[in-house]
Amino acid sequence: MSALRAPRRWTGPGFETFGSIFGFIYTFLAGNVLLAVANAPLVLCLALVADPAAAWPFFLALSVTIAPSLAGIFTAFKALNDDGGAVMPVAAFLRGYKRSFTRSAPLGLGAVALLLFLGVDLAIIQSMPAAVLVPLIVVVAAVTVSLAVTAIAGVVLLPEAKLKSILKASLFLVIQRWYLSLAMLVLLGIIVSAAVLQPVLGIALAPAPLLFVIWSNASYAFHAVLRAA
Numbered sequence: 001m002s003a004l005r006a007p008r009r010w011t012g013p014g015f016e017t018f019g020s021i022f023g024f025i026y027t028f029l030a031g032n033v034l035l036a037v038a039n040a041p042l043v044l045c046l047a048l049v050a051d052p053a054a055a056w057p058f059f060l061a062l063s064v065t066i067a068p069s070l071a072g073i074f075t076a077f078k079a080l081n082d083d084g085g086a087v088m089p090v091a092a093f094l095r096g097y098k099r100s101f102t103r104s105a106p107l108g109l110g111a112v113a114l115l116l117f118l119g120v121d122l123a124i125i126q127s128m129p130a131a132v133l134v135p136l137i138v139v140v141a142a143v144t145v146s147l148a149v150t151a152i153a154g155v156v157l158l159p160e161a162k163l164k165s166i167l168k169a170s171l172f173l174v175i176q177r178w179y180l181s182l183a184m185l186v187l188l189g190i191i192v193s194a195a196v197l198q199p200v201l202g203i204a205l206a207p208a209p210l211l212f213v214i215w216s217n218a219s220y221a222f223h224a225v226l227r228a229a
Contacts, residue, residue: 027080027089031073031208034093038069046199053196060116067108067152072097073208074156077215096156103155103163111148115141145188146174146181153218173221180217187214 036043042062046052052059075096076089118141125133147170154166174181187210194202 023080023087027076027087028208028212030089031076031093031211032204032206034076034090035069035073035207036203038072038097039063039065041065043195043199043203046195046203056119057116060112060119064105064108064112067104067111067148068097068101070108070149070152070211071100071104071156073211074153074215075100077212078156078219081219099159100152100155104152106163107148107151107155111144114144118144142181142185143174146184147171149184149188149214150174150181150218150221153215154222157219157222169222169225173218173225177221180221183217184214187211 039062042059042065045059045062049055049059072093073096076087076092078096079089079092080087118137122134122137125137147167150170150173151163151166154161154170155163158166191202191207191210194206196202
């Protein structure tokens with residue numbers, strides 16, 4: 001007859017687990033604050049204007065500050081993956097913002113300019129026979145947003161790569177992995193809706209966790225392509 005085994009004692013989650021959870025919470029909270037500060041003019045106007053949709057060109061123009069701040073928060077997420085509970089999100093955000101500014105800012109400016117052009121065209125042709133072009137304009141706008149965000153992630157992941165190469169790779173990923181692009185647009189739509197409907201609460205809670213999902217998908221897509229190359 002075999003000897004009875006002593007029951008295993010459940011020791012609970014270890015220090016590393018708690019450190020990892022704290023790292024996520026700290027990065028998300030700090031990231032939301034840093035995003036709000038980096039886009040202060042946009043956040044302030046969203047809080048003061050009753051109907052932002054009526055003044056969409058103005059708010060779209062203010063959104064040029066978003067691209068460098070995305071590079072900053074993506075760098076913080078990269079540091080979270082590398083450092084875990086020892087992450088310093090504020091330092092990582094500032095480092096990413098500064099290092100990637102010269103490449104992420106033009107991406108944001110180009111995306112905003114193209115979206116303004118498409119938005120004006122959409123407003124003009126909606127009441128004309130050429131309204132059949134509306135779906136095409138919407139698709140181009142969606143690709144523009146997806147391409148800009150994916151390229152900013154690429155700038156953070158591949159700091160030594162040329163911007164032209166990153167744009168080509170990003171366009172390939174946006175089209176090939178269209179389901180990730182669609183998920184990105186849905187998550188970005190949630191962030192925008194939260195910021196418009198509840199500027200203070202929405203910006204304080206929503207952006208960082210949803211952007212982390214976007215970052216994780218973009219990082220996975222880039223690494224999958226690099227492994228296949």
